[in-house]
Amino acid sequence: MLLIWIGVLIIAIVRMKIFIIILMFFVIGALLIIFNNNLSLYREENMIKFKTLYFNWLDDFYGNIEFILKNIISMKWFPENKNI
Helix, strand or coil: CHHHHHHHHHHHHHHHHHHHHHHHHHHHHHHHHHHHCCCCCCCHHHHHHHHHHHHHHHHHHHHHHHHHHHHHHHCCCCCCCCCC
16 A cells, blocks of 8 residues: 555656646746847736737747647657568
8 A cells, every 4th residue: 555655756756846847847848938038027018018029939949849749640660570
């Protein structure tokens, strides 16, 4: 019974670490957009510009992931039977 609880605890810790890594990725992306475009977010027009840039970045990121996954799925992963 103790081993089951240890396994559940390890899985929970790994899931939490993955969530934190993903969250850090999106926060660092937002910070890069802010600093590369010299946006001061206390002004409303800069907030609107940041929102547009950030969602465009997310859309491009999603498109790139979609492209990569489509190519991975369409690849031939099994060896072909060839007569030697």
